[in-house]
Amino acid sequence: MSSSPSEAPTPPAPPAAPAGPAGAVGPIDPAGPADGDVVLEAVDLQKHFKLRGIGSRDVVHAVDGVNFELRRGRVLALVGESGSGKSTIARLLAQLMPATGGRLLLHGEDAATKGRRAFRRYVGRVQMIFQDPFGSLNPVHTVRYMLTRSLRIHRGRLRGTELEDALVELLERVQLKPAERYIDKFPHELSGGQRQRVAIARALAADPEVLLADEPISMLDVSIRLGILNLLQDLRDRLHIAILYITHDIASARYFADRTMVMYAGRIVESGDSEAVTQDPKHPYTQLLVRSAPDPDDLEARAHGARGEAPSLVKPPSGCRFNPRCPFATELCRTEQPPLLPVGEGREAACWGYSDRADKPVLSDITEALA
């Protein structure tokens, strides 16, 4: 259970360039699409939650105008503060709730499902791992039941030894070995990490192309975290699954994801190659986020004196949603909403500071600006 630096992901290819399929022989389909192909794409995704009450017009702008794509064999990390809409995005992608606006494209085709059959087909390709390993396994069922159900749904009526083999194979794939030791256990008899792996096994039973992992490690302690990250990495490399990795832990995003997207108050504020985003954040919020993360090796490089809370999503601030907390905000930031602007190779940031407008704010180091 170790990952050497040499296994660290190579920087992802730019979206346009097709990645070489060499060596990417996964068990799914050797002749299948190449790594880096877009599998699932979100276009202008939008989710507004209605507030309770008859005739209430107020909505929570949980997700607003979000675009991104998930690629085969690649990991996309989604970071951002609590309540910025990360889980909502995952649920939208899993079609667990209807989107208010925007489209989902699966292999370039509209993925909106009508009817149970189409939905089943969809979930066979897009699977989700829930945020909470303690909550997402039904306490009354054994591991066997949960995995069997998933196998039956997605692979048809398996029986007898066939079923048994499939179960063992699944459990071994998530490193729960020997399988017999775990198969008849109830969730409460498993540790957090083991549960998380059962949840992953359940998702894998569908042989999905896309895995939506919603903060799979937030509740776990460091040693268990590592095991799960290694597992996901392995899935990506061996099975070429496209993974959406939602997390609070920026360091893990740096380690594990090819690309990282940063959300703030329902919008994407920055995206780019993980290493670049974490080492050289462009958007002031990303800077604040990265600088705030504790780092024992670099005790001085921290943002001090950050104040303020996340904005209300019912009445989000006009213009850039970060403007009330941003030390560089100008009138422009307060009135006009910045689009995602290119800020480097394969990188974008939604900050007027990177535009060529005359009234653009002047950015500097956020650590100093706040101090």
Added chain:
Amino acid sequence: MRFFLRRLGFYVITFWAAVTINFFIPRIMPGDPVRALIAKNQGRISTDAESALRTLFGLDKDTTLWQQYVDYWNLILHGDLGTSFTYFPTPVADVIAGAIPWTIGLVGIATIISFTVGTLIGSGIGWRRGTWADSLLPISTFFSAVPYFWLALIAITIFSVTLGWFPASGSYDRSLVPTFSWEFISSVIYYGTLPALTIVISSISGWILGMRNMMVTVSSEDYVTVAQAKGLSERTVLFGYAARNAILPQVSSFALSLGFIVGGTLIMEIVFSYQGIGYYLFTAVAAKDYPLMQGIFLVITVAVLFANIVADFVYGVLDPRTRQEG
């Protein structure tokens, strides 16, 4: 506010549904008031009287059920509940108005006592869980499991007939004329004591149990531990933190039971010959007195709904979380 409006809409629908059921149930019952009256008198009213009674009760006209339903709503919306058959020609509203104060007085006070005492005892037991106090539970369980009429009849036999401590029936000394004199009021209290006591005894255990369980749950909430950690006095922690929060679910049950007070405890009123509304309802059902039955149902429905609205409101006052918008 929006929350309350929504609740209100919900209540309006419930009200409509309840009233409609109240309207149809008596009408799909077999039998009619005249036959019921003749049955009750078993030979003392001759069958010849049937047609006269039919005319008297206005049952000789043929109206469709739908027409009756429309008329009924029309009357309700004008605040008119019609005329009772049994007490013809007294308007149902008068019958109810005469009975309700007694019921509310007796059952209401009994319920409040039961709630207060039961909640207090429940807090104590819940707080001192694992001590001798727990042994109170099986005792109170016994009294809640016993049929009320059984308890009441035995109470009458022991305390009224044998010991003569309390009168066996009635709401006040029959030789008195209702006035606002001390003599009358004390008589009302004296006559109400035994019924009230039996109600309290048979209903208190529900409150004790409910409160105890909530106390146990709430006691293990973090904020109670924090209160202890702050070094607050035991009283403050018990009443200000644990019981204060544990009582919340009790409040809605209490409101519901307050609503049912208006329905009276039918059995109590029969057993103690108390002149409350529950007994009227019972008579009305037996006599097929639809207008009275409907009227009483209506009043009970409104009372229960109202109590629920009040409970919602009180809950909102007691628990700021429910006031949260969005």
Added chain:
Amino acid sequence: MTIDTSIVEEGRELEKPSQAPMTGAVAAAPGPRRSGPRKLLFLRNSKAITGMVILAFFLLIAVIGPWIAPYDPSARSSDILQPPSWEHWFGTTHLGQDVFSQILVGTRGVIVVGFVAGILATGIGVIIGVTAGYVGGLGDETLSVLANVFLVIPQLPLIIIIAGQLPSVGGVTVAVVIAITGWAWGARVLRAQTLSLRKRDFVEAARANGESTWRIITAEILPNLTAIIASGFVGTVAFAVLSLITLSFIGIGDTGEWNWGTVLYQAQSQLALQRGAWWWFVPAGLCIALLGMSLTLINFGIDEFVNPRLRSTGLNARSLRKRGIRPRIGFTPVVREAKEDRA
């Protein structure tokens, strides 16, 4: 009441795995362990055991009552209104019938009505409550209104009216009527619970895995409601028994069918208490109280089982008292008992 210690011991063994969920990590437990019997954990509770023993006793009587009854409960004899004696343990009625036999024979009616009503009401409550909670939206509102209407309408009068409408009021009919009027409370509780379960991740996860709605309700949600349903069932049975008795008492119901309510009804209509024939009136009432108490005690057991917070102390109350430990919130007991290990 002596407690069947074998059950206690067994329960204790079973308890262990259930402590594990808090650690979140279980060391290599030897071999797979079924935790199905965990559901019987509440048997460790002394209250529940007392309740179960009493209930079992009545169930037994319900089955064998008619065979062991010393007399035909309806048979007249010349011993009219006799106080309890060796021939007639609970005395006789105005017709010289044996009260003891009436109660033995009448147990079955009470139990059958109680359980039939309990099963039906719980069934309706589960269907409506769980559906409302799961479906949400308009369906939920409609079903909630329905449940509320049944809550708002005073129950006893409603039962009287509905019962009065039926051609004959045998035990099962009464049970059905009680069920029709008594399901609403359970439905409400279940709805609330389902609402919260529905938002749980494991339900969402099942959905994300492509499970059908029907299967989610039956396989994912319902098993988690077992304890609540069980305690609702027990509560309804108790309620049904009381309702049956009360109905019989006010003369609704088949007075020809023996149950404790008809015994009480006869006793009351023959003015047993006024005539000093307490033996006619008291035993049936005590039986009801005992049965009701046993059901409440079982309910206790279920409650304490459902609520893990109630579990531990309730289970060990006696040994705690012996050791002088009073578990309290905020004042952890300090017991310096001699320790054999690691000293």
Added chain:
Amino acid sequence: MTLTSPLDGAGAAPLASDGRSQRLTPSADPVLEIKNLSVDYGYDDDPVHVLRQVSLTLGRGEVLGLAGESGCGKSTLAYAATRLLPPPGLITGGEVLFTDRSGVKTDLLRLNDTQLRASRWQDMAIVFQGAMNSLNPVYRIGRQIADGIRAHEPKTTQKEALERAAELLDLVGIAPDRLKSYPHQLSGGMRQRVMIAMALALDPQVLIMDEPTTALDVVMQRQIVEQIAELRDRLGFSVIFITHDVSLLIEIADRIAIMYAGEIVEDAAALDVYHRPRHPYSSALLHSFPPLRGPRRELIGIPGSPPDLSKLGHGCPFADRCEFAFDACAKVNPQLVFPNVPGDDPRRAVACLRHDPSAVRAVGEEPPPVPPELSLT
């Protein structure tokens, strides 16, 4: 309100705002000494021994970090020390000695209810893990702060208490008009800070914080940690800080105690633990999290899973997962000793047989040498 400045407080540890190195010296002036504390869970005949003879000393003005795998007993230690452990917790032995400002020691475990009530919050305050549930949802936060004040200072009027509450809120960076808010109207971060303000109300000497930032995002976490550090500097209380987040701990703690399976396995200055771990578990823990900046480094997980506390054998509980384990580890449970690695802080302690040759000899085995990974200097 007068907040005692730590600098003029008698006997206060020398505080340094000018650099960390000075703070590394463990205090010679302990404010809280936990000695041989043992805690069981379960009232039946077969309880889980969650804490086994844990000893820990907190110096005046010191921030002591407590880390360890989840379920190893960190919270239990904090709650037991304040006797706030919920049922079925049971303290089965040990002492918790508190030294007040005038140097008088009291054993908190021997106080009666009244004395304990009086001592709480005055001497030692605790901030619980879940701020969401720590505040009573039905009272305004002002009232909740004020009633703590008034319970200990009965002469204070409600108005004075509220004024003080306002000052306290200001101290933690919340606008005083928030006094009138209900808990649910505050964000998680604000609630957490209210809890901190509340804990500071009576100017306690010891502040215990159980995972105060776990539920928050990093930006908020940063704000709170800074606030605590600043207040500690100003007010001079001592802190026990419990968290999973080792990187955070290294940053804010003076000293770190690493717990494993209900025992303290290492107790040393923060940077010493980070750079020169002595216990195999500490070492593994520190290699399990990825660094945010700087070069990517190899991450080594900890194989296996923590032992079941209810079935502990007699050896070292970590032995099963330890790459340095040897025969004696299965027989002897190591005690905290001072490893004699040259150049070490003499006060750092570790519970590992690799560092305790005498214990190994006691069972008749030959102690192996200390592996280089555990003797970095």
Added chain:
Amino acid sequence: STGGDDGGTSTKVLTVGMPNGPQQPNQNPLATGSASLSLGYAFVVYESLMQINEIDPTEAPTPWLAESVEWNPEYTQATITPREGVKWSDGEDFTADDIAFSIQLRKDNPELNVDFPDQYGDITVEDGKVVVNFTTGQYVNEVKLYKLLIVPKHIWEGEDAVTFSDDEMIGTGPFTLKSFSPQAVTLTPNDDYWGGKSKVGELRYDAYNDNAGLTTALTTGEAQWGWTFIPDYESTYIDKDPEHFNQVAGGGFGVDVLYLNNETKPFDNVAFRQALNMVIDHADITATAGYGVWPEITSVTGLPQPSGDAFISSEYEGQNLEVDVDGAKKVLTDAGYTYDGDKLIDPDGEAVSFKLTNPSGWTDYLDALGIIAEGAASLGAEATVDAIVQDTWFNDTIPFGNFQASLHWTDGGSTPWNLYSNIMDGASYVPLGETANWNFGRYQNDDVTKALADFKSGTDPDARQASLDIVQQHYVEDVPGIVIWSRPAVAQYSTQNYTGFPTSEDPYANPQPTGPQAALILSKLTPSE
């Protein structure tokens, strides 16, 4: 007035208990359901034309508000002579106009006309006498006329008699209303009462919610006069105060009948009806099911005694009912019944079994049915008691004839006519499945039908008796139904405060407090020593 005799009037209160529940303030003495009728105090404020002794219908009526009532031979016209010197309690004179008005009220308001629906003709006042015409002969109903309560024209004239609540209660009777409350109504003596001021100083009517409540009140002496069925009244009631407590039964012709469905098996066979009649133990039923409250029927004619003595046909005089199992079996075997072991097999070869149906809760009936079932069992027939819902019994079972045997009461009346007509009058016959008013057993015999009609309209006493003989003969031989006991008016009273109530030695009136006879009884009451 001070304690002692003030013109003979005591200050003690006579309390009348009624089990009808709390009342509404409606004193209307004409509308069914008013408080005054329900509790009965209408009968002490308002009075009737004549007093009749229901115990002994042959006794001539006692003039009351009417000096006399004369009928034409066809009983279609009554001439009423009002009493002189009677004043309403407000001082106005009582006249023939009041009588005519009161009767006219009933004619004009069908709601109030419970006694002679659609049977009134012209009502006129001639020479201070009231002449009331009827459209049919009223021989069997004459007492109904005598019992009509008379109200003052000058008060009622402008009112709607149906809804008038009559708060003042201006009447001619011995008492006037003092106060009303839902659970007790108090009356004081009318000082100017034409019969002399009552010696009862205060009269109070107490409302109890049910029989049990009233029983408790009676046994504790709280209520002194009333009527409720007290099981085992000797020990439950009398023994509580043997010196003062009394229960007396009146007479009359009301009986309870076991209706046998003459058109379905097994009762379509007259032999089986006869046999059943021979095995019913009337004495046991009376003693056990009726606790001796309901007098036993001994005459084979089913007529209650002594009221019926005068009507029993000479043929059956002295012939009493007896249990005769062997005789009954013989009747059966003669008619072609056989036995299979103990089981009775009818001529069609089927085992005989039947159900005895009555509403649940009517315990005296059900107990009686149980004893009847035992009788049937002694014949080898299997009878079961089927307790059903009262409404079903009332609306479905009884009128449509959906029963095999069921207990039901008959109207009282002052002649046996109602009793027999109710059981076996072909005029009331309707086929099974249609609503029957009486003759629920569907007995049909033209002779009987004619005899009953003759009796009703007959003008000559001998001819009437001849008709009755025919009816009785068929009753005895055909057993269309079985009278099980008589149901006279019964009352309990305590002589604690007042004496002079009717006793079994001096049954001068129906002893119940609710009825026009109350005025008569009250006039006889004197304070106890």
